[in-house]
Every structure is written in C-alpha cells, then in structure tokens.
Amino acid sequence: GAGVSQSPSNKVTEKGKDVELRCDPISGHTALYWYRQRLGQGLEFLIYFQGNSAPDKSGLPSDRFSAERTGESVSTLTIQRTQQEDSAVYLCASSDPGRPQETQYFGPGTRLLVL
Amino acid sequence: GENVEQHPSTLSVQEGDSAVIKCTYSDSASNYFPWYKQELGKGPQLIIDIRSNVGEKKDQRIAVTLNKTAKHFSLHITETQPEDSAVYFCAASKGGSYIPTFGRGTSLIVHP
Numbered sequence: 423g424a425g426v427s428q429s430p431s432n433k434v435t436e437k438g439k440d441v442e443l444r445c446d447p448i449s450g451h452t453a454l455y456w457y458r459q460r461l462g463q464g465l466e467f468l469i470y471f472q473g474n475s476a477p478d479k480s481g482l483p484s485d486r487f488s489a490e491r492t493g494e495s496v497s498t499l500t501i502q503r504t505q506q507e508d509s510a511v512y513l514c515a516s517s518d519p520g521r522p523q524e525t526q527y528f529g530p531g532t533r534l535l536v537l
Numbered sequence: 538g539e540n541v542e543q544h545p546s547t548l549s550v551q552e553g554d555s556a557v558i559k560c561t562y563s564d565s566a567s568n569y570f571p572w573y574k575q576e577l578g579k580g581p582q583l584i585i586d587i588r589s590n591v592g593e594k595k596d597q598r599i600a601v602t603l604n605k606t607a608k609h610f611s612l613h614i615t616e617t618q619p620e621d622s623a624v625y626f627c628a629a630s631k632g633g634s635y636i637p638t639f640g641r642g643t644s645l646i647v648h649p
Contacts, residue, residue: 426580455636464626464641465581478636513580525571526637528580 426529447516543640
C-alpha cells in the first residue's frame with residue numbers, strides 16, 4: 423500500500439512568513455509523529471498525535487510552532503514568523519496500533535529553507 | 538529521560554568488508570531497539586529491529602545484537618556493497634506509545 427506522504431517536498435520562504443507542512447500517514451495508522459532534522463544532525467522530536475489529540479507536545483521549540491490533525495488522518499505542522507534557524511528537513515512518521523506500535527514509518531520529508 | 542549514544546559518526550569501508558555501528562542507552566526500561574537507514578534526500582526506513590527478550594536477530598547481510606546488562610546494541614553489516622552507503626540511526630524505546638530516542642546517526646561510506 424501507499425506509504426507516508428508529505429508535501430511540499432521542498433519549500434523556500436522568506437524570514438517572517440508563515441509556512442504549512444502537510445503529512446498524510448499510512449491509512450489506519452492512528453499514531454503520528456513530527457521530527458525536525460537539521461543538516462547532518464539526528465532526529466529531533468517535535469510532537470506526537472494519538473488519533474486527533476496530541477498527548478506529547480514537549481518537543482515543539484517555541485510558540486511559533488503548532489500542529490493539528492483531523493479525521494485521524496492528515497496532519498499539518500505550521501511555523502509562524504519563520505526564522506533562518508527553522509531551516510531543516512521536517513519528517514513525519516506514523517505507526518499502527520494493531521502491530522508493534524513502536525515501529526514507525528517515515529515519509530520523505532519536507533525540506534524547508536528560510537532566507 | 539533516555540539518552541542514546543551512537544558511534545562512530547562516520548564509517549568508511551571497502552566493498553566486501555564488514556561494518557559495525559554501536560549504540561548505548563541509559564534507560565533500563567527501554568525494550569525496543571530499531572535501526573533505520575536514511576539515503577540521501579529520503580526519509581529514514583526501518584531495516585531491522587530487536588526486542589529485549591532476544592539477544593540477536595539476523596536478516597540476510599544485516600544483524601543486530603543486544604546486551605541488556607551493558608545497555609548496548611550494535612548493527613552488523615557483512616559483505617558491504619556501495620548501495621549500503623547511507624546514514625544509519627539507532628533508537629531506543631520503552632514500547633507502546635513512548636516516543637523513541639534516536640542516536641545522532643552514522644554516515645556509512647562503502648567504497649567500490
């Protein structure tokens with residue numbers, strides 16, 4: 423079946439603008455995760471959704487970052503008033519509660535460049 | 538919280554050689570240890586995982602070993618090929634809905 427998809431694949435924006443990044447998880451996966459990956463770095467956890475609620479938002483770096491999920495499906499990560507340090511790859515992953523929930527399936531990421 | 542250390546950060550081998558990447562974790566409650574491979578421009582993909590009730594798992598040329606007492610686990614790739622070149626991440630999780638903690642990654646380069 424289809425894997426996790428993300429859009430856009432690349433986004434270039436100017437400092438101060440808002441951006442929205444979209445994630446479509448694998449159908450039936452109720453858990454959804456957002457990570458940030460700076461160039462040459464590891465995965466930085468941002469937020470986790472179980473269904474449409476977010477029990478763990480501990481990784482969001484500032485109040486400029488927010489995320490929502492609807493219909494236990496699509497999720498949107500919004501970054502307001504972007505800064506140059508927001509430049510990174512934003513990865514989304516989903517997992518299936520019917521299988522080992524720890525196994526995450528990642529999308530290809532959105533490469534964000536803030537000029 | 539959990540802390541995962543991964544070494545080395547870069548590993549360069551000749552085609553046909555073996556490659557070993559090591560990770561240590563701090564939380565003895567962690568019981569699930571996946572390994573991900575990330576090719577350039579792509580998201581990480583699960584290649585193998587191990588749970589704390591086993592000490593070793595093998596899948597063709599890749600294997601993972603786990604030492605719960607020492608709290609470390611390793612990825613072994615035998616007969617490396619150029620297409621194995623990628624960044625490899627280890628992770629540790631307490632299972633269920635716990636968020637896994639990732640290592641910082643190892644860049645593996647296999648020279649033909």
